[in-house]
Amino acid sequence: MLCSLRRRRARSAAAMDDSDDECCYYYDAVGSDGDGEEEEEEIVLDEDDVGLLDGGAPPPPPEEVEHRAAITKESLAAAQQQDLSMVMNLVNIERHNARALLAHQRWKMERIYDRLGMMGRDALLRDAGVVLPEKSSRSSSMAMAKTKPPRSLAVTCNVCFEEYFPPGSVSAMDCGHCFCNDCWTEYFAAAVSDGSKQIRCMEVQCSAICDEEVVRWLLLGSRSKHPGAVARLDRLLLEAYVDGSDAVRWCPSAPHCGRAIRVDGGERYSEVSCPCGADFCFHCGGDAHSPCPCPMWDKWGAKRRGGSGGEVDNLKWIVANTKSCPKCSKPIEKNGGCNHVRCTCGQHLCYACGEATGKLYMHVCNRYKEEGDGGGVKVDMTAGGRQRQRFMHYYERFEIHIDSYKEEQKKLGPAIDALARRLEADATLPWSGTRDAGWPAAAHRRLLRCRQVLPRSYVLTYYMFGGGAATRREEAAALAAAQNRFEDLQGQLEHHVEVLSKTLAAAARPDMAEIVKTKRDADNLARVVEGLCAGMYRCVHDELLPLLVEPMNISAYHPDGPAMAKEFPPATSRRPA
The missing domain is CATH 3.30.40.10 (Zinc/RING finger domain, C3HC4 (zinc finger))
Structure with missing residues (x-):
């Protein structure tokens, strides 16, 4: 695993006296050399662990101020x-x-x-x-x-x-x-x-x-x-x-569904879901893209469409094909949603960056590293070469999470639905026939939601941290601190999403003897990723966006994604408009 939570009960005879035992929690960031697996004990997150990560506990769903x-x-x-x-x-x-x-x-x-x-x-x-x-x-x-x-x-x-x-x-x-x-x-x-x-x-x-x-x-x-x-x-x-209305916008679905979405309360920076299934940003009319602001998302879209002179086409070919095993150099193709890949030679690696990892996937690679930062990758150090290498770093991770989302939606989704029906019908399970029987689907929704947020977060980091977004010079120290915090949250979220993906993939082929433990792990991981997502949104809204010279905003965080618009009732007796 990339990072783990450990619970250690510290008892000190000199400090205990009449006091109760105190539970201490530690967050350990483990290196990516792949040698830490023997030292680490496999732990299971429980409900008490939620909130210990930097993201904080998941907040209650935001109150809907707009209709x-x-x-x-x-x-x-x-x-x-x-x-x-x-x-x-x-x-x-x-x-x-x-x-x-x-x-x-x-x-x-x-x-x-x-x-x-x-x-x-x-x-x-x-x-x-x-x-x-x-x-x-x-x-x-x-x-x-x-x-x-x-x-x-x-x-x-x-x-x-x-x-x-x-x-x-x-x-x-x-x-x-x-x-x-x-x-x-x-x-x-x-x-x-x-x-x-x-x-x-x-x-x-x-x-x-x-x-x-x-x-x-x-x-x-x-x-x-x-x-x-x-x-x-x-x-x-x-x-x-x-x-002519700032509160009404046509649904951008293609072919057009014929609906217009109205948002009351003047809430322009929101993401909405049309009953036809299209999710979009109400402010710009494009695909839902929070926590990335609209101007950055527009630039990224133009760059993906070929604005970089063929560079994007080459990157798409690279991302769509194989990664070389760092041990035997054999080409490896990922065939699932999880980015923790195992070569036939036995080597574990991260499919996002291609580096070797341990069996428990204790690895972090969300930060961009230039040569001299310990990245260990030789790059063209000209100005254009550095920019291309930097773009490749963020673009690869953007595309990988998009691909993982598609895999986990199309392949893992039906398996999770079948598992939920099976567990609900099993009268021997403690949650049979109750609302708790829907835990596989709930965890899967959290997984898909985070898979949507992660690629967009890389667009934000590409432009926010040295990619063209103008920030106030006097706020350089604040920007560095906010960048460190955001990338910490991003790395933690990325790791726990991979763990949740593996947990749900294993749950789809259940060992009924372990199903109760699997449910507990999936529930806790779903809560953790929700809290980390909320923490990323808070960091963007409260710490990053105020540092920009050009005012920008993003949609509020919604754990289940954009809220569905309700059908407006037609007039019973229509009068000419």
């Missing part, structure tokens, strides 16, 4: 109407003006509440470019559309310059500008055809928003001339809700 809703095409209008109704009642304005106000504030209700209290109603509306009707009475837009001039007066349309006497031939907007219905209709149809999501008055330099009910009413009257215009208008208004 995540999955909005389908059928429920999109209802979700939009919910926000519109709140603003219409809050500020006492019509639907189209409520839409304009929400669009100006990026559909953030909390911002409208705050600014309404600070600025007042009139200033809030002026800031959003909302023009209220000249009359104080709150008549509907449809009534305004039917406003008619006195019969004795002719109305000249300033677009077509025709005079209109008949009632209902002209329409006026909130600003009071009046044009003939035919000109309004052609103007609205052209705007909708161009994809305008917010149609303003035809008058020169008038910023008033046209009443959408008037727009719909006039377009409905010209269906034969402009077919499909109303349907397109409705679609544009719904798309404007998603595209």
Whole structure:
């Protein structure tokens, strides 16, 4: 094993007197020369050991301050109407003006509440470019559309310059500008055809928003001339809700599932899971990538796609193929999720770095070492050579953990499910028929979650520690201390993940005489890796990110991964959006 926890009961006759026995715990970091296995005693973590590692005890699941809703095409209008109704009642304005106000504030209700209290109603509306009707009475837009001039007066349309006497031939907007219905209709149809999501008055330099009910009413009257215009208008208004909101984002699944995810509370830095199965970062729309910030993840993605001039393709070939045995130099191919590999000659090695290890896999290799740091590997010491070697170190570990995740999901997962069903049906076991019977699946979920976190953590370390992330010079000492702490947590997590992987792989082929011990080991290891994961997130959020010149943030830690968004209920009686 890379590192172990030992429990030693220290008794001193001089210090004991009337005091009780004291349990002392030690954390030992063992070298990687492979000779320590005879000195080490194999121990089993129990519940008392949880919390002794640097990561601390796993915290309770974070309180969900935001509500995540999955909005389908059928429920999109209802979700939009919910926000519109709140603003219409809050500020006492019509639907189209409520839409304009929400669009100006990026559909953030909390911002409208705050600014309404600070600025007042009139200033809030002026800031959003909302023009209220000249009359104080709150008549509907449809009534305004039917406003008619006195019969004795002719109305000249300033677009077509025709005079209109008949009632209902002209329409006026909130600003009071009046044009003939035919000109309004052609103007609205052209705007909708161009994809305008917010149609303003035809008058020169008038910023008033046209009443959408008037727009719909006039377009409905010209269906034969402009077919499909109303349907397109409705679609544009719904798309404007998603595209213009900081709280709503389309699910990035491909092919697209048709859902949009809404996060209340203004929580942009979160990871969400769509009911279609896609997990993604709500802030950038990419794959879930915490504890790595979005800018670093974007750079890494560009580098993997070939930004390094073919270097990535060569590295992919190297990682996808064999490792040489450090003893007999024979090529070795890993055929499972665990990175503790045994050659046919009997030599144990770490598949991540290729170095020899002991039988108990007491080995650490998460830190990048240049020549002269004891790495023992000859590298090109030019500036470009050092950078390529450094990138290879982090890239190999990134890809290895990705591959391990796939193996443990596709191959180990079905075996664990079968084991859980078998154990639950075994009436001779102490947890038969109880909730505890699901321990294999629970431990497997923790394993997969950590396998997702580990590769992302290497992207963070690549950019954070000498890879291009700008940090404050005066914080060099704090950065070095934070780096040491983070890499300690990363190394411990990596080790215990490998142990948990081996434990679950062995449990999938159970020796029923040892199954109780296996359950205890798996439960304790799952708790330990959860605590270490939480410790890494705390270190990133509290110690590393504050040192960056460019402000960055990450999603909060969730032991089970991104929270699933709940389906938003569709409207029972749909009203046009």
